Amino acid sequence: MAERDGDGWVECRCGSKHWGKHGAAGIVLIDPETTSVLMQLRAEWTHGGRVWGIPGGARDSHENAVESALREMYEELSIHPDSVTVIHDHMWTDHTDWHYHTVIALLPGETTFQTNEEAELADWIELAKVSNLDLHPGFASTWETIRGKIEEVLAAR
Numbered sequence: 001m002a003e004r005d006g007d008g009w010v011e012c013r014c015g016s017k018h019w020g021k022h023g024a025a026g027i028v029l030i031d032p033e034t035t036s037v038l039m040q041l042r043a044e045w046t047h048g049g050r051v052w053g054i055p056g057g058a059r060d061s062h063e064n065a066v067e068s069a070l071r072e073m074y075e076e077l078s079i080h081p082d083s084v085t086v087i088h089d090h091m092w093t094d095h096t097d098w099h100y101h102t103v104i105a106l107l108p109g110e111t112t113f114q115t116n117e118e119a120e121l122a123d124w125i126e127l128a129k130v131s132n133l134d135l136h137p138g139f140a141s142t143w144e145t146i147r148g149k150i151e152e153v154l155a156a157r
């Protein structure tokens with residue numbers, strides 16, 4: 001197994017501290033049948049506390065963003081990478097000192113999943129209702145862009 005070398009904080013010129021020495025990646029999982037997103041409620045003890053977000057985390061130096069996002073998804077939800085279809089992987093949030101890469105993928109709604117200790121629960125949330133949740137601030141700041149991309153991608157299918 002390749003070395004995990006991404007864990008650590010970055011002091012960013014935006015004034016914030018971000019997790020992931022080589023940046024971070026996350027995955028938006030969509031059930032195309034119900035147009036819902038698989039969101040997880042992070043555990044109280046995690047950085048940022050008990051807020052909703054997507055599976056993801058620090059990227060290792062040897063990984064590309066998709067590999068990183070799929071690994072995190074597997075670690076956090078026990079969803080095998082073969083279950084998902086990546087439909088978009090070009091969405092960057094660039095902070096110069098740090099970046100976050102959002103991968104968008106399809107996952108059949110009947111797929112079984114199980115949260116690990118980093119989350120209290122995970123659930124399918126309708127696209128239109130995601131913004132009603134108490135969202136992780138990093139995710140909240142990019143959600144409208146992500147949502148626009150999801151709608152564009154789904155409409156083109």
Ligand SMILES: [Zn+2]
Nearest residue numbers: 012014016095
């Ligand atoms: Zn920053």
